[in-house]
Amino acid sequence: MEIPVELLNTIWYICVYSLMAIPLTLSYRISKVLNFAHGVYVTLGAYTAILMSAAFGVKLSPFLAVPAAFLVGASISVLTDMMVFSPLIRRESNPVTLMIASMGAWIFIKNAFYALVDILQKRWMTSLFYTSPNIDLPAQVAIAGVELNTRLLFVVSLSAISLFLLGYFLTKTRLGMALRAIADNLDLAQISGISRERVMLITWLVSGGLAALGGFALSLFTYVSPELGDQMILQVFACSVIGGLTSIPLTFVGAVIISSSENILIVFLYRYLGIELSFRPFLSFFALLSVILIRPPAGAGGGLPYRFHLRGLSIQKKSDS
16 A cells, blocks of 8 residues: 555645744744744754764764754754844834844854855765755654655654644643743733743743754755755745744644645646646745735734724724714
8 A cells, every 4th residue: 555645745744844833933922023033943953963963974863863953943042032132122122123133143043054064064075065864764664564654754753742742831831831921911921920031031942942853854855955944934934824923723724734735736736737846835925925915913914804804993992982
């Protein structure tokens, strides 16, 4: 029995997009920073295992690569917050300023990492561009008579465990509840004695680490370059925007929608309408634009239905008064 390639690719991309987009939604909901540097954390997570396996010259255990990728992504994310976002937030900068600052952080980190990879490539005399990590995993495993890709099973397990632990952390622990309290009502949470600085630190740590895990999961199936995060950022933002930039469950739904569009819908369009497979990114852009026009994310302006809704509220308030 052979499983269709389109279905396997859909499952794989659902896992990857979830690991990348859910932390973006989490960080925006709590910090209100639309972080364009998020793609850099994805790239760093993908390269962590590559650099480790190249440095030691051995196959790397996935159980060592996963925590290493998480720590690298979390560290750079926290460092970005400490050096860029926190000083601006203390000065009460508006969201537009924070977004522009995130663009600056994105460009700086990306180019600094690009230079580092180039230096290491020349020193180690090995290719570090368009490569993949040397992970110690067998190619196939047989389950109930069906040959399955071991790396796919690993990615599915990694995403399921990571998202389960994130859900448990947010709903069952005091620190996770503090994060939700800051996200729901900042002023009331601070009056209750919750430290905003501590919550922000944990938020960036978790979001950066999970994004890096998404990059590592992606590197198991494709060649990696320092442009990896930039190539994925459109799909990641599309998933988060479908979730309104506030809802983690809806962001997962967004990952399902975008992944299905890119792997199943595009094949249907190619077979029956002759649309080339290279138009795959257009589907993500179309989904992103449609959601922005029909149901703008929380805190975002624009969108005709959104404007009419506000107009209706204002008319109702005038009639009530």
